[in-house]
Amino acid sequence: MERILAIALNPAIDVSCDAEHVRPTLKTRTQNQKHYAGGGGANVARVIAELGGRVELVYLSGGITGPLYDGLLAQYDIGRHRIGMAGSNRIALMVHELDTNFEYRFVPEGPSVDPKEIEPVHDFIENYDGDYIVASGSLPLGAPVDTYSRMADAAKRKGIRFVLDSSGDALRHTMDHGGVFLLKPSMSELEKLVGQRLDERHACAAASELVKKGAAENIAVSMGKSGAILVNADGVVRMRSVHVxxxxxxxxxxxxxxxxxxxxxxxxSMHEAFRFGIAAGSAAVMTPGTVLCRRDDVFALYENGVTTAHG
Known part of the structure; x- marks a missing residue:
C-alpha cells in the first residue's frame, strides 16, 4: 500500500464551462458546466487515485460551500481527513471560449483563516506514519508564512520525504529554511523566488544553487511546452514535453x-519518476477543463513519448 499524504490548505470548487464568446458588459451564456474538487493538494490526490494508487488527503473545508466541496471529493477513492474552518471554500471558474479556443481562468484568493484552524493539520502530520507528504497550493490568507517549513521540519524528524509545490512568500520562507525532498516550481515561480528573469540555462544554474545551499534535494522545474528540468546532486537532466x-x-x-x-x-528512480511526471503533465493537457490526467494516457505517453533531451 502506498503511504502518501497530500495537504490542501486552500482548496477550491473548480467550475468549468464553455461559451461561444466571452464579451464585456453583455451576458456570456455558458454550457457544459462541470464541478470538481480542486486546489493543489486535492488535485494531487485525485491524480494518484486515478493512477491506481492509495492516498490520504488532509484539507480545510467550511462555510456555505464546504458541504458541496466535501460531496465532490467523496466520489474519489481517497482517504479524506476534513479539517473544519469558519470561512467558505473558494469557487474558481474556467471558461473555454469556443470561438477562439482561449481559456479564461478566474481564481479567487479564498477565505482568511485563523492560524488556530491550521493547527489540526500540523497535529495530523505529527501523528502520520508514511513515506511522502505533498503540500501543494497557495497558503490561505491569514496562514503563518512558516506553515510549510513547519511541515518540512516535522517530516524530516519522522523520516518522511516532504514535497512542495507552492509560490510566493511561503515558498521563499521554506526554501530559506530547507528540508524539502522535492520542489516543483514553474519557470515563473522560480523567477520570482530568485528575483530575476531566467532562460533555460540560468534556470538550471539557479536551481543548482538552491540544491547546493540545501534548500531542496531535488528540483523539477516545469516549463510548459518546452518540457522540464530536473536538478539534484547528480547534475541536470532536461526532458521535452510530449507533443499532444x-x-x-x-x-x-x-x-x-x-x-x-x-x-x-x-x-x-528519480529519473524515471521525472519522466513519468512529464508524461502525466502532457496527458493532463489532453483533457478538457479540470479533468486532470487519465491513467491510460499517462502510461501510453510514458512508454512511447517522453525522451531525454540532454543531460
Whole structure:
C-alpha cells in the first residue's frame, strides 16, 4: 500500500464551462458546466487515485460551500481527513471560449483563516506514519508564512520525504529554511523566488544553487511546452514535453507532481519518476477543463513519448 499524504490548505470548487464568446458588459451564456474538487493538494490526490494508487488527503473545508466541496471529493477513492474552518471554500471558474479556443481562468484568493484552524493539520502530520507528504497550493490568507517549513521540519524528524509545490512568500520562507525532498516550481515561480528573469540555462544554474545551499534535494522545474528540468546532486537532466493535442493546460502541474511522487513510491528512480511526471503533465493537457490526467494516457505517453533531451 502506498503511504502518501497530500495537504490542501486552500482548496477550491473548480467550475468549468464553455461559451461561444466571452464579451464585456453583455451576458456570456455558458454550457457544459462541470464541478470538481480542486486546489493543489486535492488535485494531487485525485491524480494518484486515478493512477491506481492509495492516498490520504488532509484539507480545510467550511462555510456555505464546504458541504458541496466535501460531496465532490467523496466520489474519489481517497482517504479524506476534513479539517473544519469558519470561512467558505473558494469557487474558481474556467471558461473555454469556443470561438477562439482561449481559456479564461478566474481564481479567487479564498477565505482568511485563523492560524488556530491550521493547527489540526500540523497535529495530523505529527501523528502520520508514511513515506511522502505533498503540500501543494497557495497558503490561505491569514496562514503563518512558516506553515510549510513547519511541515518540512516535522517530516524530516519522522523520516518522511516532504514535497512542495507552492509560490510566493511561503515558498521563499521554506526554501530559506530547507528540508524539502522535492520542489516543483514553474519557470515563473522560480523567477520570482530568485528575483530575476531566467532562460533555460540560468534556470538550471539557479536551481543548482538552491540544491547546493540545501534548500531542496531535488528540483523539477516545469516549463510548459518546452518540457522540464530536473536538478539534484547528480547534475541536470532536461526532458521535452510530449507533443499532444491540447485541450486545456489546467491541472498539468498537479498531474506532474502527483504522478512523480506515486512513481517514486512504486520504487522507481528519480529519473524515471521525472519522466513519468512529464508524461502525466502532457496527458493532463489532453483533457478538457479540470479533468486532470487519465491513467491510460499517462502510461501510453510514458512508454512511447517522453525522451531525454540532454543531460
Amino acid at each position: 493535442r491540447e485541450a486545456s493546460a489546467v491541472g498539468a502541474g498537479d498531474s506532474f507532481v502527483g504522478a512523480m511522487v506515486w512513481w517514486l513510491e512504486q520504487g522507481n
